[in-house]
Amino acid sequence: MTLYTIVPEDIIFPHHHERTANLIEMIYNGVHVMVEHDGGRSFRIDRIMSTDPADFMNANIHPGAVINVFEQINGQ
Template identity: 30%
Template sequence: MILYTTMPLELVYPIEESEFAKRKTVNYDGISLIVEQDENQAYRVIQVLSTNPEHFLDVRFQPGAKISLS
């Protein structure tokens, strides 16, 4: 089956509640990000919540990038 939609994959196929509980929204260098904490107390970027296109081009905030909030 092929599903054509403009909705994000997370809305079509929601993740488990336990996985969703690990995520949080943070403000890092003035940019809102959804991050997930890993076992090394670092944070992995999941999604950029900005309306500025330059923030999406910044390699520091690409999904999967590691950031430190300390």
């Protein structure tokens, strides 16, 4: 959907900025994703930002999947 308007985005989509304020862009296992921190030691994938179609076929990386990046960093 394309909107051609002079009305500010926050008036048209009032809750959009609140929702995206909690999102973080990161690279997980070589895939560019946007995640939301759950407050603990893990993140939930909100969307895949990659342009590679093969990344969307990865069964471990999909919207809603919970990932633990701390284990990834520590090599465990």
